[in-house]
Amino acid sequence: MSDGGKETIAILGGTGDLGTGLAIRWSKAGHRIIIGSRTLEKAQNAVAELAKISPDTPADAMENSDAAAAGDIVVLTVPAEHQISTLETVRGGLAGKILIDVTVPLVPPKVGTVQLPPEGSAGKRAQDFLGEDVMVVTAFQNIAAHLLQEDVEIECDVLVSGNKKAARDKVIELAEEAGMTGYHAGPIENSAAAEALTSILIQINRRHDISHSGIKIVGQADH
């Protein structure tokens, strides 16, 4: 925990597009951020950039395995094809923690076609690989990295899947701190829907000339 009582968030692959966006938003919300990378130097460069945007919140640079061990909450933001190989290198540091997995299993060149892995989804694949000692929660699959990095309002909601309600509650709280509304989307199997939705949003962007289409949950509160 940081001095302000907020969790330290370690972002693995935090040098990339989505990791940078989440780091900016959570750093501005007062969380100590650890940028994880395969190389310390790359992480240090990313931390130097983050310090320019959010100078009042401390951030650290580490290799991914050290970052995973040091974070209260760990976020995985690497390309889908490197999801499991990255988890393999950091799993020792994840026991008992929430792992937020943003992986969308797009398979180029047909990124507008849903092509989920044999496990059913990338989220289920991560949970199966790590075992129940790690609380895998999937989220942010439908949010464009570009929007996270800019100081703009994000209209897209966040579907949050995972087997433990308390872990989903925490990620919904983190989504709110990052300026979005998160919704309970049920167990990790349901991550398939959010992951698949990204290909649909890509189709909508293309066919309707929209930048960053998103989803919004609607309904009336029950009294």
Ligand SMILES: NC(=O)c1ccc[n+]([C@@H]2O[C@H](COP(=O)([O-])OP(=O)(O)OC[C@H]3O[C@@H](n4cnc5c(N)ncnc54)[C@H](OP(=O)(O)O)[C@@H]3O)[C@@H](O)[C@H]2O)c1
């Ligand atoms: N971009 C978006 O708008 C967006 C939106 C929703 C979800 N996502 C998901 O977020 C994840 C990250 O996307 P991104 O666009 O941020 O990706 P990215 O910028 O291409 O890559 C993120 C980081 O992954 C690490 N990486 C690259 N190759 C690797 C390898 N062979 N092994 C281990 N790590 C490797 C790199 O970090 P180091 O070189 O520092 O190790 C890189 O900076 C993906 O799963 C994607 O589906 C992306």
